[in-house]
Amino acid sequence: MTNFAFKIIAKSMKIALIGYGKMGKMIEQIAIARGHEIVCKIDIDNQDDFESEAFKSADVAIEFTNPMVAYDNYLKAWKAGVKVVSGSTGWLQEHEADVRKACAEEGKTLFWASNFSLGVAIFSAVNKYLAKIMNNYPVYDVEVEEVHHVHKLDAPSGTAITLTEGILENLDRKSKWVKGAFVAPDGSVSGSNDCRDDEIAISSIRRDEVPGIHTIKYDSEADCITITHDAHSRKGFALGAVLAAEYTASHTGLLSTDDLFQF
Numbered sequence: 001m002t003n004f005a006f007k008i009i010a011k012s013m014k015i016a017l018i019g020y021g022k023m024g025k026m027i028e029q030i031a032i033a034r035g036h037e038i039v040c041k042i043d044i045d046n047q048d049d050f051e052s053e054a055f056k057s058a059d060v061a062i063e064f065t066n067p068m069v070a071y072d073n074y075l076k077a078w079k080a081g082v083k084v085v086s087g088s089t090g091w092l093q094e095h096e097a098d099v100r101k102a103c104a105e106e107g108k109t110l111f112w113a114s115n116f117s118l119g120v121a122i123f124s125a126v127n128k129y130l131a132k133i134m135n136n137y138p139v140y141d142v143e144v145e146e147v148h149h150v151h152k153l154d155a156p157s158g159t160a161i162t163l164t165e166g167i168l169e170n171l172d173r174k175s176k177w178v179k180g181a182f183v184a185p186d187g188s189v190s191g192s193n194d195c196r197d198d199e200i201a202i203s204s205i206r207r208d209e210v211p212g213i214h215t216i217k218y219d220s221e222a223d224c225i226t227i228t229h230d231a232h233s234r235k236g237f238a239l240g241a242v243l244a245a246e247y248t249a250s251h252t253g254l255l256s257t258d259d260l261f262q263f
Helices: 022-033 047-051 070-079 092-105 118-134 158-168 235-248
Strands: 014-018 037-042 060-063 083-086 110-112 141-148 176-183 199-206 213-219 224-230
Touching: 014 022, 014 070, 022 037, 022 060, 022 235, 037 047, 047 070, 060 070, 060 235, 070 083, 070 092, 083 235, 092 110, 110 235, 118 158, 118 213, 118 224, 118 235, 141 158, 141 176, 158 176, 158 199, 158 213
Parallel strands: 014 037, 014 060, 060 083, 083 110, 141 199, 176 199
Antiparallel strands: 141 213, 213 224
């Protein structure tokens, strides 16, 4: 972890972990190394601990679970008066309006990101800038591909959707994204990258233990321009989550990596 050039903040925090899988354990290691205290660990078998005094004492809860339970976890944490940092994806379509209202009108705090990696934040900025350039060159069509480990439940990934939305903001000839081809862990393929001219197809591949690879491709008859972010491990995501918790401890509302990493 010494390769990450981020100073330890002066004030230590009390952090609760919601989800104690591989990511939760890595976040725990980094948080402790940065001088923080883990006061509560909640997983599937101790849900009653949301009501515990230990959980209520947390300055921030860091939540990495799955799309089916993420929103309920936010509600439980907010009920206990605890701010939330979350990297869970797949809940936005059903609950985004509720979350925005809670943060804007009810005093709740959620720092949410589809990806906490500093590298992905930089990649996202490059992606938006490239889309602005490509807005003037309609001979290039664009596709997005994401590759993740076989345990990932949602497809496309939240990061791929966020990156594609960044393209849509800057590329006038595209109006929406659609699910493209999906390659399952067993190699079977469903869906297709065929789409309308004003759509961007996001293809998904589930393979081995890949932490995450995201590729943006602009293709024309003359040539192809490709940018890729390839995560070597989950360490960058875990560090980013702890940095987000440090930021969230002194901020309120609906927060994102645009607040934490400003380019």
